[in-house]
Amino acid sequence: MTPNRSRPSQKGPHGYDAGKRVNGRKRHIASDTRGLLLTVMAPLADIQDRVGTRALLIRLFVHFECLKTIFADGSYSGSLINWALSLLGWNTQVIKRCQQHGFEALLKRWIVERTFAWLSQSRRLGKNHEVTVLFS
Template sequence: MVYPSSSVTNAQWALLEPLLRTPGNTTGGGGRPEKHCRRLVLDAIFYLVRGGIAWRQLPAEFPPATTVYAIFVRWVRAGVWQHIHDVLRDQVRVRGDRHPLPSAAIIDSQSVRGADTVPRSSRGFDAGKKINGRKRHIAVDTNGLLLAVVVTMASIQDRDGANRLLSVLRAHCSTISLVWADGGYAGRLIDWSKKVLALTVQVVKRADDIKGFKVLPRRWVVERTFAWISKHRRCVRDYETRPDHHEAMIYIAMIATMSRRRARTA
C-alpha cells in the first residue's frame, strides 16, 4: 500500500539506495542475506516518523516492528542516518548553486515534552518554557538545512548546550567561521567559541521598542527549520528512550524533506 505523505517514490529511492550501507553478506563479511526489502523498511520508518505512531503500531504490510526497530537502531549506531543526511544536504546546496561546504550557520534550541518512555535520567524541566522533557539544539546553514543537532535535558541552558553543539559543528564543518544566535547565547559563549573553536558568534538582538511579532534577520531561518521538523509528528514530542535516537529522528525528518525536494527537481 502506498502512503502519499511518507512512502518513498521511485525518484527518492534512486537517490537514497546508493547511500545505504552495502549488506555484509554481499561483501564477504559473512551473515545471512537480508530477509526484507530495504525500500520497504525505509517506508516503514518514514511512516512512523511522519505519523508519530509507536513501533508496534506499524501496519501489517510492513516488515515486523521488532525487525524495523532493530534495523533503525543498527543504522543509528553505524551513523547511517547522518551519512545519508549529510550527502543529501550537500547535493541540495550544489543544486542551489551553493558550495557544498558552508561558511556560516545559525543556531537555536527548542524544548519538547517527553513522553513516559523518556527516562528520568535524560530528561529535565525547562523553567522558562514550562516543559518537562528534552531540548534539541540545532545549527543550520543560511538556507535552513541542518548542519548539526544535539539533544540534551530540557533543563540545560542554551549557552551550555551550545558548547557541545558548536563543538560538533566544528568537527563536521571545518569551513564554518561565523555563527548567528539570539540573545540567549550572549556572554561567555562568545569568548569561548572564539578562543577554543575559532568561531565568531554574532548575536542578533531584538529591538526593545518593537512590540508583537517581528521577523528578525537570520533567526527566522532556523525557526523555519524547526517548522519543517515539526511536520513529522514523531518529532513534535520526544518518545525516544535515548537522546541519540531522537537525534536520528530529526535526521530522518530532514532526509524525507530533502529527498522529496531533490526528487521533484531531478
C-alpha cells in the same frame, strides 16, 4: 529536593526548565543559511542553554571546520562568544530581538525558526525518540 528524572509515562531521562517551561528535552540545532540542518543536540531540559550550545558547537566544529561566522540568539551572548572565538576561531554575531510589541521577522534568526517549523510539521518527529539516540 531532587527532580524526578523518570516517570512511567515518559521513557528515559528528562528534566524541567522553569524559565522556558519546557518538560523533557530541549532541542538545539545548527542550520546553514538556507535552513538545512547541520547538527542537532537534544539534552535534558534542565541543562543550561549555554552548556548545551557548547556541546553543539564542538560537534559542529568536528564536522564543519571551514565555518567562519556563527549567528546566535540573544540568550547565547556573554562568555559563549569569547569561548567560540578563542577555542574554535569562529566569529559570533548575536541577533537580538527588538523591543517592539508585535511580530518582526529578523533575517538570520528567522532561518532557524523556519527550520523548527519544518521539523514540527513532520508527524514522526512529534514523538520523543531521543531515548533511543546514541550520542557519540
